[in-house]
Amino acid sequence: MTILHRFFPLDFIVSFPRALPTPRCKLHQQTLLKPPSLSLHRSLSTTTTMPSQPRIHLVRHAQGFHNLGSEFHSLPDPRLTPLGESQCAKLQEEHFPPSLQRTISLVTASPLTRTLHTAWLVFQPALSNGKCQPSILAIPDAQETSDYPCDTGSDVPVLQKICTDQNWKVDLSLVKEGWNIKTRNNRYSPASDAIKLRARDTRRLLREKARALAANGDNDVEIVLVAHGGYLHYLTDDWEDANKLSGTGWENCETRTYVFENDFTSDDEQAWFTETMDSRKRRGITHPMPNHEKQAELFNSCMQGWEDQGLQRPDKLPAEDEASQPIDEEKRAGQEPAAKNMDVDKKTGEVEVMA
Secondary structure (H helix, E strand, O other): OOOOOOOOOOOOOOOOOOOOOOOOOOOOOOOOOOOOOHHHHHHHHOOOOOOOOOEEEEEEOOOEHHHHOHHHOOOOOOOEOHHHHHHHHHHHHHHOOHHHHHHOOEEEEOOOHHHHHHHHHHHHHHHHOOOOOOOEEEOHHHOOOOOOHHHOOOOHHHHHHHHHHHOOOEEOOOOOOOOOOOOOOOOOOOOHHHHHHHHHHHHHHHHHHHHHHHHOOOOOOEEEEEEOHHHHHHHHOOOOOOOOEOOEOOOOOOEEEEEEOOOOOOOOOOOOEEEOHHHHHHOOOOOOOOOHHHHHHHHHHHHHHHHHOOOOOHHHOOOOOOOOOOOOHHHHHHHOOOOOEEEEOOOOOOEEEEO
16 A cells, blocks of 8 residues: 655744743652752853743644554554644644744754654744754654554664655754664663653753753743653653553644753753643643652553553563664664763754763
């Protein structure tokens, strides 16, 4: 069967109103909080206005062909459906009007085709707003959780060709060979502990990006990440209604807004997010995010729910499996965290990564 895909640019955008974070307890942090970064405070003190807390807009990708039914989970790195493309247009129209286009500082996405395509269709105008970095930053740690073919990304040369052919402006500098190896003995394993680790590293990466932008004079940092339904629960540590849909509580093209639970100048290990009350009210929720202790209970219920849906249960997957093979050194580079420290060239959008 031949599936035709349509690719077309759209041109609407918006940002969300501000809201103060609601504190959650840190019972699940693995280490004690570290003192705030003195070097960051020094760099920020040179500006006339201290930056506000960054806002992080998280978006689940639009409908892909694998979302049409479990029989399509065998499709490798599937594209968006025509309905998915129209969902992108609706998201722009309803939540991202052009009047607030100028506020977005950075657009990031998982390197799978459907997330890059969603980011391009929804946030293309932001890339030329004069403030935003001009390319979508692909973050391999933000890929989906399972090792199904539909959740496994394309090899780097294939991904480069897709972006070139579709004229998507994507920075693939963090995507190394081996990023799509999802055996149980590596970084991108579908096991829960591995997913939690890379979700933490994604939060820390976005915090470093926010710091770099603020240090460069951006007093109103606003970052977008387009990712996946299952992964977004790990990223946010929010497991409420996580069984509402197949493997997620996020609708296709749903967006929610977050801030860092602690000040973004602090060096806490987990760099937790917390959803703003304005974001929660938009989806009909009047109470703050439950604390991490309650989320641990919800997580266990969610895992059982995913198992009942016939999906992988990440918390019961072993650390290694019989199919695991040693990874050569070149591919191992793709298994490393994207960055610990980084800087951004505001003119080119290129990212300098320092281990």
